[in-house]
Amino acid sequence: MAEEEKKPKKIVPKKYPMPEQDPKERVKNFDEVPLGQDAEAAIAEANRCLQCKRSPNRKICMEGCPVEIEIPSFIKKIQEGNFEEAVRILREKQSLPAVCGRVCPYENQCEGNCIVGKKNEPVGIGRLERFLADWERKQGKTGKVEVPPPTGKKVAIVGGGPAGLTVAGEMARLGHKVTVFEALQYCGGVLIYGIPEFRLPKEIVRSEVDYIKRMGVEIHNDYVIGKLDTVDELLHDYDAVFVGTGAGLPDWTNLQGENLNGIMSANEYLTRVNLMKGYKFPEYDTPVRVGETVVTIGGGNVAMDCARTSLRLGTKKSVILYRRSEAELPARKEEVHHAHEEGVHFELLAAPLEFIGDECGNVKQVKAIRMQLGEPDASGRRRPIKIPGSEFLIDAQTVLIAIGQSPNPLVPMTTPDLKTKKEGTIGVDPEGRTSKKGVFAGGDIASGAATVILAMGDGKRAARAMHKYLMEDPSWPDPETFEKLYCEL
Amino acid sequence: MYEIVKAEKLTPDVIRLEIRAPHIAKKAKAGMFIMVTPDEHGERVPLTMADFSPEKGTVTIAALEVGKTTKQLGKMKAGDQIFSLVGPLGLPTHLQNYGSVVSIGGGIGLALMYPVVRAFKQAGNHTINIIGARNEKLLMYEKEIQAVSDEFYVCTDDGSKGHHGFVSDILKKFIAENKKVDLVYAVGPIIMMKVIANITRPHNIHTVVSLNPIMVDGTGMCGSCRVIIDGQTKFGCVDGPEFDGHKVDFENLTARNKRYIPEEQISLKRFQEAK
Numbered sequence: 163m164a165e166e167e168k169k170p171k172k173i174v175p176k177k178y179p180m181p182e183q184d185p186k187e188r189v190k191n192f193d194e195v196p197l198g199q200d201a202e203a204a205i206a207e208a209n210r211c212l213q214c215k216r217s218p219n220r221k222i223c224m225e226g227c228p229v230e231i232e233i234p235s236f237i238k239k240i241q242e243g244n245f246e247e248a249v250r251i252l253r254e255k256q257s258l259p260a261v262c263g264r265v266c267p268y269e270n271q272c273e274g275n276c277i278v279g280k281k282n283e284p285v286g287i288g289r290l291e292r293f294l295a296d297w298e299r300k301q302g303k304t305g306k307v308e309v310p311p312p313t314g315k316k317v318a319i320v321g322g323g324p325a326g327l328t329v330a331g332e333m334a335r336l337g338h339k340v341t342v343f344e345a346l347q348y349c350g351g352v353l354i355y356g357i358p359e360f361r362l363p364k365e366i367v368r369s370e371v372d373y374i375k376r377m378g379v380e381i382h383n384d385y386v387i388g389k390l391d392t393v394d395e396l397l398h399d400y401d402a403v404f405v406g407t408g409a410g411l412p413d414w415t416n417l418q419g420e421n422l423n424g425i426m427s428a429n430e431y432l433t434r435v436n437l438m439k440g441y442k443f444p445e446y447d448t449p450v451r452v453g454e455t456v457v458t459i460g461g462g463n464v465a466m467d468c469a470r471t472s473l474r475l476g477t478k479k480s481v482i483l484y485r486r487s488e489a490e491l492p493a494r495k496e497e498v499h500h501a502h503e504e505g506v507h508f509e510l511l512a513a514p515l516e517f518i519g520d521e522c523g524n525v526k527q528v529k530a531i532r533m534q535l536g537e538p539d540a541s542g543r544r545r546p547i548k549i550p551g552s553e554f555l556i557d558a559q560t561v562l563i564a565i566g567q568s569p570n571p572l573v574p575m576t577t578p579d580l581k582t583k584k585e586g587t588i589g590v591d592p593e594g595r596t597s598k599k600g601v602f603a604g605g606d607i608a609s610g611a612a613t614v615i616l617a618m619g620d621g622k623r624a625a626r627a628m629h630k631y632l633m634e635d636p637s638w639p640d641p642e643t644f645e646k647l648y649c650e651l
Numbered sequence: 652m653y654e655i656v657k658a659e660k661l662t663p664d665v666i667r668l669e670i671r672a673p674h675i676a677k678k679a680k681a682g683m684f685i686m687v688t689p690d691e692h693g694e695r696v697p698l699t700m701a702d703f704s705p706e707k708g709t710v711t712i713a714a715l716e717v718g719k720t721t722k723q724l725g726k727m728k729a730g731d732q733i734f735s736l737v738g739p740l741g742l743p744t745h746l747q748n749y750g751s752v753v754s755i756g757g758g759i760g761l762a763l764m765y766p767v768v769r770a771f772k773q774a775g776n777h778t779i780n781i782i783g784a785r786n787e788k789l790l791m792y793e794k795e796i797q798a799v800s801d802e803f804y805v806c807t808d809d810g811s812k813g814h815h816g817f818v819s820d821i822l823k824k825f826i827a828e829n830k831k832v833d834l835v836y837a838v839g840p841i842i843m844m845k846v847i848a849n850i851t852r853p854h855n856i857h858t859v860v861s862l863n864p865i866m867v868d869g870t871g872m873c874g875s876c877r878v879i880i881d882g883q884t885k886f887g888c889v890d891g892p893e894f895d896g897h898k899v900d901f902e903n904l905t906a907r908n909k910r911y912i913p914e915e916q917i918s919l920k921r922f923q924e925a926k
Contacts (some may be wrong), residue, residue, distance in 0.1 A: 430873035447694040449914030521904030
């Protein structure tokens with residue numbers, strides 16, 4: 163036995179499989195697709211980890227994590243079967259583990275840096291995070307979460323999405339009194355209205371929000387800052403304010419016919435289905451209709467969510483129309499893979515030209531054109547170019563526009579001295595400070611539309627800076643220098 | 652949860668609810684609206700703010716009971732709780748002393764018209780108010796609107812009260828008489844607002860209409876409420892609900908408001924059968 167231990171560890175080349183619902187079955191329901199691993203599989207997966215140390219020559223897993231989770235440490239505890247301690251390590255840095263264990267783009271982050279992944283599949287860090295969060299939830303703990311004695315400082319958070327909830331969790335953990343103002347009837351932001359049930363069950367979001375409440379955070383729902391109190395008014399009652407109002411404004415194609423019935427933004431469609439539970443109509447009152455063919459325009463995660471949701475709502479054909487090729491699809495690999503498995507039809511290298519309606523004002527066809535890829539553009543991706551004469555028609559009863567979102571203008575509009583950049587995002591310095599003293603911002607409202615985990619990373623940085631501002635150093639960059647550095651970009 | 656403090660019928664088909672919401676009442680202004688979700692299974696519907704009182708800490712909504720949600724509201728009583736109430740939303744009516752303002756309201760539009768004409772009056776305008784309904788029994792806010800009117804006209808389609816005919820007849824008469832009209836404000840059925848806008852357009856009388864597109868979130872997030880204004884797409888919830896009546900594409904609004912008629916009927920039938 164002793165001799166065996168000295169041998170170099172033999173690497174298991176593939177991740178231990180994640181049980182999933184069968185594609186044929188799952189397109190008929192809204193239940194979660196990956197079912198989660200059991201303790202045995204999680205320990206086996208953790209044992210694929212080499213516990214490598216930080217090195218100046220290459221980055222390790224935790225250096226790819228926007229919220230700086232001590233990944234090797236929690237994996238070590240899983241190897242030892244000490245899940246409680248593993249959860250504690252995870253929770254130190256991560257306010258929403260059950261969410262991130264499901265929706266993070268691990269392949270570009272922690273798993274992208276994993277040394278095992280150089281020649282084999284990387285350690286399944288994402289699924290281990292999910293395992294721990296699910297294990298913790300199953301312990302069914304309720305009651306107050308221990309926090310330090312009050313600092314006497316009060317913090318207001320505008321927007322209860324991933325960025326805002328992270329700041330709330332971090333600040334509560336430091337002993338500050340935190341109040342969240344959320345415009346919708348439930349907290350979670352895109353986790354509630356955007357990401358579908360089959361990818362992120364809403365029960366999980368509720369349980370994460372509940373954890374934050376158990377830390378003593380107060381949440382006001384139905385509360386639209388900018389229409390009710392302004393940020394200036396909040397500053398009378400609170401020592402600092404964090405703005406995390408997201409990129410809620412849908413982008414449009416501005417093509418002919420876009421206002422026909424049956425054409426909607428991905429936001430409208432997903433809000434009807436997820437937030438309002440339109441998939442349970444008429445048990446829930448908000449209607450949603452798809453028809454025989456749904457065409458989704460765009461190639462990101464939101465587009466995949468739209469296309470896969472449409473199949474579950476009973477459409478016969480769900481088409482993704484994307485102007486570049488499969489390699490450039492911005493969606494997570496897992497989403498594209500699941501979409502393929504479920505029978506989403508990919509119409510790649512094609513872009514819409516016009517929407518054609520019937521005599522009643524309903525969309526009936528999308529006129530599109532074939533594209534080819536030219537030289538790389540400013541984004542580094544190859545620019546799509548129209549192929550003359552290649553126009554074609556696709557029948558569609560529903561068209562979903564999933565080409566991006568812009569920052570929500572309400573807070574900048576009602577806070578005159580909060581400087582914005584030309585695309586409408588709030589200007590912030592690397593610590594998340596805005597041009598207005600005491601006001602911090604992060605997530606999509608500061609970065610433009612990005613991911614859940616990047617918003618959480620922003621929230622983490624802002625919380626750190628906010629804590630320093632409240633407890634140590636109340637100085638603030640002077641507005642003119644600030645504007646030059648962080649707004650005129 | 653938001654408590655209903657008073658519930659009453661304005662007409663057999665119109666419910667008026669006064670709801671405790673001090674934070675909204677404090678910030679509400681004429682012309683804005685509220686998103687209402689009666690219970691956790693409910694939809695979010697934009698409803699007219701018929702009144703608001705910062706002193707009492709209440710807002711008052713009025714709804715024509717046409718569909719499932721509004722009929723459900725119609726059954727609610729004082730002491731009942733509303734699941735979600737979001738507001739005040741939309742831009743308030745632009746108030747200034749225009750001079751002579753003709754405000755025209757029809758049907759459920761009269762509930763929204765009341766705080767708006769009250770505000771016009773407070774801003775120093777000469778207020779000429781024309782209200783209309785199919786018949787006398789369906790008129791509402793008559794006394795309240797009359798109290799803030801310098802001139803006041805009532806119209807009914809069947810002649811049961813006031814002028815026998817449409818609200819637009821009175822406006823046409825004013826124009827024919829060269830009466831001084833600096834602003835026309837119209838709120839009511841789409842067809843009424845369209846007719847009014849068509850009457851004032853050739854005379855270049857600035858005309859503001861308050862639109863009622865289908866909404867989901869009501870805060871600018873989804874675009875369900877998009878309307879075409881002068882060829883440009885605008886959101887009813889954040890850019891409106893009031894727009895220049897001469898620039899509104901009323902045909903598109905009419906078509907878009909019919910989007911969910913089959914589902915609305917399913918919901919209504921289910922609600923009625925459950926009783």
